[in-house]
Amino acid sequence: MSGEEEENASELKLGEDFVKAKCLMNGEVAMILEHRLEQLQQVSDDPLNQMPQVFEKSLQYVKRFSRYKNPDAVRQVREILSRHELAEFELSVLGNLCPETVEEAIAMVPSLKDKGRDLDDEAIEKMLTDLALVKKFE
Amino acid sequence: MFFHIILERNMQLHPRHFGPRLRDKLVSKLMKDVEGTCSGRHGFVVAIMGIEHVGKGLIRDGTGFVTFPVKYKCVVFRPFKGEILEAVVTMVNKMGFFAEAGPVQVFVSNHLIPDDMEFQSADTPNYTTSDNSVKIQKDSEVRLKIIGTRVDATEIFCIGTIKDDFLGVISDPGAAS
Structure with missing residues (x-):
């Protein structure tokens, strides 16, 4: 767990799994998740019900906190x-x-x-x- | 923070799925197995965006199941110590308050709330400054800094603070009324 201890976002220490990863702004996540939801709508009447709670909570969160809607x-x-x-x-x-x-x-x-x-x-x-x-x- | 990363997983598939739609089956099983899960290392898997690569399958001795190494792209939410983010207050009590930032729960202890804010146990418990100008209650939006994370097998909890410059309430649901 030594890697865990050294993590610090204010010094940009994110650990080896995340240094190369692409970060997403809330507005971008909203676009991605809504697109996903639209795809599901075509095959199911109640798509949100089929997605796990994590998806639903994330979507609500990014919609609420995205400064840019467009x-x-x-x-x-x-x-x-x-x-x-x-x-x-x-x-x-x-x-x-x-x-x-x-x-x-x-x-x-x-x-x-x-x-x-x-x-x-x-x-x-x-x-x-x-x-x-x-x-x-x- | 939300990230777009590539993860790998060994998927076991029953031989009855082998056929022209094998890959579709693999993808739908992957979504079902992985979306919504949480690990301390990679955080919450919010949604799978696509398959990067499916490796060669390996037949398991004795069972006939085949294991495929699958690399997939996904959106994850992973909180970091030192990160500043916005969250919605879900519960307030005399110990402090809980807030939610997407899938993750953050607790802000009353020691990490500015000293000039006092706990009020009204119908809607809240923290208020002496001049009543700032109030934290359920559904308030706050900006907080994560100072610690605790990881268990399927969940991540965070400890946050609002006792620093430019942190605290950004909108109060009661202010409008």
Whole structure:
């Protein structure tokens, strides 16, 4: 269990199974799960009943907490964030929580301020403004 | 956090399923077996997205069952220590409160709720600041930080805190009324 102890998301230590994995923002998960539900609807009248509780709870959760409802907006958010050389995990946290100030963004994702990263406050500010714009024009 | 990862599983199939629809059978059995399960290592398997690779089957001695190694893509939910996420409050008591973030339960002890919030045992138990401006009750949405996880065979529990900058209530169901 030594690997378990070292896990820490604020330092981007996710363990070997998850470092290569793709992180998904809530909006993306909502798209995936709703698509899955539509497929099931074609073969069954009461599709949610056939899915385990984990599926249902996850779907409710991502629908409730997705800041961006529209699939194009979700795509734009990923596009904007991926211009900034963020790790997958950082990108998804920012996309999910949509911090409004630089200070808040750094509190949510402390690794933004790690040494050796070419990301100053201005760049973060610019990124947050771009995100807010997507939300505004959604 | 939700992840898109590739997992592997050895599937046992009865010989009566062998035929042109073998692969379909394998996929539907995989969904039935794996979706909704939880392991400490990979978290909750929410949905299978597709099959990456089906390896060569191996006949088991004595039974006739065949084992296929199957690699599949799936969406999992795995909470991490240090992660900040949003959750819905499900229960409030004097010990603290429980919240749900997707499939996972998070407990926030009253030691990890800001000191200026007091427990009130009204009809709907809640934590409220002295000036009544902030209230945590059932169905409130909170932003919290996970500080610990406990894993058992089929479930993951988390301990969270809202005693830090930019954490706490984001919306209160009672505020509108």
